[in-house]
Amino acid sequence: MIDPLQRLGAASLNAFAKLGRANLFLALALTGVPEILRRPGLLIRQMYMVGVLSILLIALSGLFVGMVLGLQGYNVLSDFGAEESLGVMVAASLVRELGPVVTALLFSGRAGSALTAEIGLMKATEQLSGMEMMAVDPMKRVITPRLFAGILSMPLLAGLFTYIGIYGGYFVGVLLLGVDEGSFWSQMQAAIDFREDIINSVIKSLAFGVIVTWIAVFEGYDAVPTSEGVSRATTRSVVYSAFAVLGSDFILTALMFGE
Amino acid sequence: MDNSRIVEIWVGVFVAIGLGALFLLAMQVSNLAEFREQKTGYRLRAHFSNIGTLKVRSPVKIAGVTVGRVAAIHLDPEQYQAVVEMRIQPQYKLPDDSIASIYTSGLLGEQYVAIEAGGSPEFLEDGDEIEITQSALVLEELIGKFLVKATEESGPKE
Structure with missing residues (x-):
C-alpha cells in the first residue's frame, strides 16, 4: 500500500526537480548572451548546423503539405461550389497552425535530436568537464550559441514552410485543378490579416523555437553520461518537444484567436 | 575559400x-498592402437599426467598388441603434444626401456597406453622418413576415 505511494511521490519530486534544473539551466544559458555578441562566429556555426541543413527538409515538407491541402480542400469546397475559397483555406491553415506546428515538429526531429545527442555525447566523453578544466565555461561556449541558433532559425524556417506551402496549394489548386487565379489570391488577401495572422504566426514559431531548442539542449546537458543515457535523452527530447509544442499550440491559439 | x-x-x-x-x-x-490606405481617408458615421453580421474591416462599396472600410462599430446607448464608423479614401467625395445600406455579397457571403451617391452639391466631410440608412436584411425576420402573410391569406377561408 505504501510502496506505490512512495513511487508516486518520488516520481513527482523528480519531475519538479527536473523542471527546476531546466529553469536554472535556461537562466544560466541566458547569461551567455554577451559572449555570443562578442564572438558571433559561434552562433553562425550553429545556425549552419541547425538552420541551413534543415532548409531542404522544411521546404520539401512545406511543398507537399501545401499540395495535399490544395487537393483535399478542393474536393470538399467543390461540393459547395466554393472552390474560389481554396486560397483562404490553404493560407489560413498554413499561416495559423500548420506552418509553425509542423515546422516545430520537423525541427525537433531534424535539429533538436542532433543537439541532444551532440551535447549528451560531449558530456559522456567528458568534453564539457574538459572545457571547465581549461577555464572555458561550457554553458557560454556550447549551450548558449546552440540555444539562440535554434530560437532564431525557427521563425525563418516556419516562414519558409508557410510560403512554400501556399505555393504548393497554388500549384495544385490553380495550375492543376483550374481554380481562378485572381480569386485565389484576392480572397486570401482579404481574409488573412497582417497583425492577427502573420504576426501571431511569427510569435508562435518563435515560442516553439524556444520550447524545442530549450528541451533539446537541456535533455542533452541533463543526460546520464552513458551511451544508453544519451540514446534515452535523444528519444525524450523528441517526445517531450512534440508534446510541448502541441500543448502550447493549444494555449497560444486560445490566447490569440479565442474571443 | x-x-x-x-x-x-x-x-x-x-x-x-x-x-x-x-x-x-x-x-x-x-492585407498589409492595404494598411496605408486605411490610415488615410476621412471618417463618416451612420446609424443603423440592425447591422446583421457586419464587422470591423468590412468593405464599404460604391457601385461595387471598394472605397473604404468599416473602422468601428458600437451601440448608441440612447437610441439603441448601431453606430458604424467608416473610413473612406480621400479621393472619393460623397454628396451629403447619399444613402448607406447593408447588403450581403452572394447568398451567404459576408456583409458590406453599400453607398448610393445622391445628387446634392454639398459633399460630406470628416466626421459627418450619413442620415439615410437601410438596415441589413435578417433572414429570420423575412421568414417571419412571410409566414404571417401566408397565415393571413389562408386564415379567412376557415
Whole structure:
C-alpha cells in the first residue's frame, strides 16, 4: 500500500526537480548572451548546423503539405461550389497552425535530436568537464550559441514552410485543378490579416523555437553520461518537444484567436 | 575559400531566404498592402437599426467598388441603434444626401456597406453622418413576415 505511494511521490519530486534544473539551466544559458555578441562566429556555426541543413527538409515538407491541402480542400469546397475559397483555406491553415506546428515538429526531429545527442555525447566523453578544466565555461561556449541558433532559425524556417506551402496549394489548386487565379489570391488577401495572422504566426514559431531548442539542449546537458543515457535523452527530447509544442499550440491559439 | 567563409555565406543565404519568405507572406498573402490606405481617408458615421453580421474591416462599396472600410462599430446607448464608423479614401467625395445600406455579397457571403451617391452639391466631410440608412436584411425576420402573410391569406377561408 505504501510502496506505490512512495513511487508516486518520488516520481513527482523528480519531475519538479527536473523542471527546476531546466529553469536554472535556461537562466544560466541566458547569461551567455554577451559572449555570443562578442564572438558571433559561434552562433553562425550553429545556425549552419541547425538552420541551413534543415532548409531542404522544411521546404520539401512545406511543398507537399501545401499540395495535399490544395487537393483535399478542393474536393470538399467543390461540393459547395466554393472552390474560389481554396486560397483562404490553404493560407489560413498554413499561416495559423500548420506552418509553425509542423515546422516545430520537423525541427525537433531534424535539429533538436542532433543537439541532444551532440551535447549528451560531449558530456559522456567528458568534453564539457574538459572545457571547465581549461577555464572555458561550457554553458557560454556550447549551450548558449546552440540555444539562440535554434530560437532564431525557427521563425525563418516556419516562414519558409508557410510560403512554400501556399505555393504548393497554388500549384495544385490553380495550375492543376483550374481554380481562378485572381480569386485565389484576392480572397486570401482579404481574409488573412497582417497583425492577427502573420504576426501571431511569427510569435508562435518563435515560442516553439524556444520550447524545442530549450528541451533539446537541456535533455542533452541533463543526460546520464552513458551511451544508453544519451540514446534515452535523444528519444525524450523528441517526445517531450512534440508534446510541448502541441500543448502550447493549444494555449497560444486560445490566447490569440479565442474571443 | 576556407570552410568558415562557406558556412557564413550559407547562413547569410538562409537568413535572407527566411526573412524574404516572411516579407513575401506579409505582402502577398495578408492585407498589409492595404494598411496605408486605411490610415488615410476621412471618417463618416451612420446609424443603423440592425447591422446583421457586419464587422470591423468590412468593405464599404460604391457601385461595387471598394472605397473604404468599416473602422468601428458600437451601440448608441440612447437610441439603441448601431453606430458604424467608416473610413473612406480621400479621393472619393460623397454628396451629403447619399444613402448607406447593408447588403450581403452572394447568398451567404459576408456583409458590406453599400453607398448610393445622391445628387446634392454639398459633399460630406470628416466626421459627418450619413442620415439615410437601410438596415441589413435578417433572414429570420423575412421568414417571419412571410409566414404571417401566408397565415393571413389562408386564415379567412376557415
